[in-house]
Amino acid sequence: MATVLDLRGLTCPEPVLKTRECLSASHPTLLEIRVDNMASLENVSRFLVKNGYAVEKEEEEKNTWKITASGSGTVVADLDDSEYVACGTGTRKTLVLITSETLGVGDDTLGSGLMGNFLATLPELGKELWRIVLLNGGVKLAVKEGKALDGLQRLAAQGVSVYVCGTCLGHYGLLEEKKVGETTNMLDIVTSLSLADKVIRP
Numbered sequence: 001m002a003t004v005l006d007l008r009g010l011t012c013p014e015p016v017l018k019t020r021e022c023l024s025a026s027h028p029t030l031l032e033i034r035v036d037n038m039a040s041l042e043n044v045s046r047f048l049v050k051n052g053y054a055v056e057k058e059e060e061e062k063n064t065w066k067i068t069a070s071g072s073g074t075v076v077a078d079l080d081d082s083e084y085v086a087c088g089t090g091t092r093k094t095l096v097l098i099t100s101e102t103l104g105v106g107d108d109t110l111g112s113g114l115m116g117n118f119l120a121t122l123p124e125l126g127k128e129l130w131r132i133v134l135l136n137g138g139v140k141l142a143v144k145e146g147k148a149l150d151g152l153q154r155l156a157a158q159g160v161s162v163y164v165c166g167t168c169l170g171h172y173g174l175l176e177e178k179k180v181g182e183t184t185n186m187l188d189i190v191t192s193l194s195l196a197d198k199v200i201r202p
Helices: 014-026 038-050 081-086 108-128 136-142 147-157 166-171 186-195
Strands: 003-006 030-035 054-061 064-070 094-098 129-134 161-165 182-184 198-200
Touching: 003 014, 014 030, 014 038, 014 186, 030 038, 038 054, 038 064, 038 166, 038 182, 094 108, 094 186, 108 129, 108 147, 129 136, 129 147, 129 186, 136 147, 136 161, 136 166, 147 161, 161 166, 161 186, 166 182
Parallel strands: 003 030, 094 129, 094 198, 129 161, 161 182
Antiparallel strands: 030 064, 054 064
16 A cells, blocks of 8 residues: 655655655655645655656646655665765765856846856866756756856766756746756755865855
């Protein structure tokens, strides 16, 4: 019989936390989870997949999705820890936290160009560059065509993980427009910040 979780009405990062609590407490082999926003749908599904579950998603009605997950019930990955270890050993992990479309203040056109140049130059960090996190207005960089998006897509293709705040995308009405990166939640972001050896905030 399926373990049923109703996570509707919960905001980031509660749906992932509740799912983690359920896995840790009862190790279910079959789950039926309901959520009411796209960010929760992506975040919960991604967490379940990381823990070895096969996931099916179905929109039952407007703004309500059912996630059906089946697996062994053995928790194998807690949030970002296993992904962090998988990045390799002996290399410092640098995280870049971007909270705006522009770099600096004074002139937005100049700032936009500088941000594009900044992202194009980040590969100079080499293997130390681990993750880019986009928050608040920074999520627009994962949507808007231009040099900044091109830079993010190149970095993602090179193996740099790009995390895009799901709550922020939802606030700006951009969940369906994202062109690069993983939609994520505040728990994953805080965990990433704690795991990073160095954080750069331009």
